[in-house]
Amino acid sequence: MGLLVMGAPRSAAADVESVLALLPPHLSVPVVLALHRGPLDALAAPLGRRCALPVVEPDDKDELQPGCVYLAPAGYHLLVDGGCVALSVEPPEHGQRPGLDALFESAADSQGARAAGLLFTGHEDGVAGLHALHARGGRVAVVGDFQTGGEGEEGEMSRLTLGTVGGWLARLAYVPRSKVQP
Template sequence: MSTPAPLTELEAYLAALLQGRHFEAAVIGASAGGVAALLEILPGLPREVPVPVVVVVHMLRGRSSQLAELFASRLAIPVREAGDKEDVAPGAVYFAPADYHLSVENDATFSLSNEPLHIFSRPAIDFAMQSAADAYGPNLVGILLTGASHDGAAGLAAIGAAGGLTVVQDPHEAQSPLMPEAAIRLRQPDLVLPLRDIRTLLARLERGNS
């Protein structure tokens, strides 16, 4: 019988941080440079990902989103565009559709709206994160990646205030550091990590029994 490989320093730290914590969902926000960043972290998701992963990426207005198709060919788990009134179910990655704000209702279903732009964006990261914080409370992971605006800073702060785990990409490696820097200024996140370590974190999430 082979001996398990020893944990790296990061893996040991994450194991201690996550011990006793269980999660019901993860929300990821990104803007400029976000697709490349997501291509580094999402393929690290386990084949049977234990939580739903909701992704909001800023897009140019007037263009349809091809993100679900792009990532479906690269991940071993279901990837789809979130639909209005659809259940937020574990085992899948959901992308916000173009030109709609995406929210998570308290009954763990999606809601789409065409409310005015928020910080020049629709979908807005703040909408998804703040609503998910209300729905999942401490059982939520929020991750904010590269971007060229401060959208997502308030949303991530709301997740932190609700007791959820907050993670920001290291601004020093971000293609556009404005978004992670804004989040750090507003409320210190639990973790500031490079993409390779965010990938490791996602792979270690455990789902609660509720």
């Protein structure tokens, strides 16, 4: 995995904070997060209070750095563009900017199978984008009630509870040791 993208409706902000608290302090990939929010919502500091990683609102074209959480600024779609982020003022999607579909679709286009996506349910935004990431080979999971997807088998869309997200993240980060060649 080279990138973790997360998307959540405003109603899941507390759950997002709980998941961010599970991230290890030396995470080897960047995390890009779109959370529905109002124009005056200050979220970086509250979301970062329990997270071992810095939570920042990036500027356009900031390079993605491992071990950092990039939070979509209010009023902008946050997109993945190669090794950078891009901020967009394209029209709102599903009435939202930042949009979850926009983030997941850009991660699918830019990173494909190197990306993993985590969608918190509670809004229609994000479903199509998560499916696009899954179609490109990305590992994807949904936290909460969702009507389609597998039961966590390889190649399927995992359905998780807040209590099982930590195990899913740990499996993503696991890299088996290669055999020593003589």
